Amino acid sequence: MITSTATTGRASARRRVGCGTRGGTGVVYDPLTGLTHRTGEPTLTGRATLANESIAALPEVHPGGLGDVMPVSVCWSPIVRCNLACPHCLDDKSVPELGRGGRAEVAARIAASGVLGVDVSGGEPLLIRDLPTLLDVLVDGGCAVSVTTNGTHLPRRAEALARRVDAIRVSLDGPDPQRHDRWRGEGSFAKAVSGIRAALAHGIPTQIQAVLMRSTAAGLPALVELADRLGVHGVTVLQYLPFGEGASLANVEQVPDEEALDLVGALGPAPVPVRLRTRADAAGFTVxxxxxxxxxxxxxxxAIAALRPLTGPVSLAVTGRDGSA
Structure with a gap:
């Protein structure tokens, strides 16, 4: 993970994180960035509130390097439906969705598993009517919770989310309507920006996430400038992964890791924290x-290394020599 960080007024904010012990060492999971940090000393599992600068001062660690069979965090995609049709979507739209009762069971199993953090994604999770109930289950289980969204429904749901989530991650593919809407549809940029403003107005730590593609790479500096104007807490640039519906575009749109590192490094001392999630950072991630x-x-x-039903904590454990489930 390469990071370009500036000192701004955002640094003094306090945020909720997930704390616990993995491989005999204390770790902190940051729901805003999805990063895991090492504290060194074993610590009790639960949620805690830390200052931004305290989180940033802790050394980052890849969860796979902690020597523990249990993941630090998981991504839960309880929905594949979406109000947008992005050609680079990582989701497999052929996957059937569980009903309300099934979702509640999955939430309960994740909450009882001991993971420190959960990012609720999709599809578009804000289309789920019972989302507040699901989030309450995760929070009550001690998980630090984030929601990744296209932002279009945030204006009407931000108030309810503010009482439940620890962070919001909004997906943007460009710094203006012309470049963003090319990928996500007419009017989606304006709605996403309105959603970001609503989340910030309700005090939710918010960051922008952008999938790095050859078609969008040139807009990265302007996207960082937009993030600064909006007042978000940072930008995470995600390396393109050849999954789901977006697999067909991988050969055309993927940017080599070396080039991606150069693009983010060229931003220099950006006005907001900017992070690149490389493909190595995504290795072994649990969904x-x-x-x-x-x-x-x-x-x-x-590729996907394993697939099995979630029946309890053991279903999340890493058991294979290659880091598979």
Whole structure:
């Protein structure tokens, strides 16, 4: 993970994180960035509130390097439906969705598993009517919770989310309507920006996430400038992964890791924290699908290494020599 960080007024803010012990050492999971930090001393599992600068001062660690069979965090995609049709979507739209009762069972199992953090994604999770109830279950289980969204429904749901989530991650593919709407549809940029403003107005730590593509790379400096104007807490640039519906574009749109590192490095001392999630950072990441099945990224993040039903904590454990479930 390469980071370009500036000192701004955002640095003094305090945020909720997930704390626990993995491999005999204390770790902090940051729901805003999805990063895991090492504290060194074993610590009790639960949620805590830390200052931004305290979180940033802790050394980052890849969860796979902690020597523990249990993941630090998971991504839960309880829905594959979406109000947008992005051609680079990582989701497999053929996956069946569980009903309300099934979603509640999955939430309870994740909450009881001991993971420190959960990012609720999709599809578009804000389309789920019972989302507040699901989030309450996760928070009551001690998880630090974020929601990744296209932002279009945030204006009407931000108030309810503010009482439940620890962070919001909004997906943007460009710094203006012309470049963003090319990928996500007419009017989606204006709605996403309105959603970001609503989340910030309700005090939710918010960051922008952008999938790095050849078609969008040139807009990265302007996107960082937009993030500064909006007042978000940072930007995470995600390396393109050849999953889901976006697999067909991978050969055309993927940017080599070396080039991606150069692009982010060229931003210099950006006005907001900017992070690049490389493919190596995504290796071994655990996902709970909309049908309750668990899968894990392969070590090279080019394929899915495992798929099995979530029946309890053991379903999330890493058991294979290659880091698979």
């Amino acid at each position: 709970v699908r909309a049908d309750g099945q668990v899968w894990r990224n392969a070590p090279d993040s080019t």
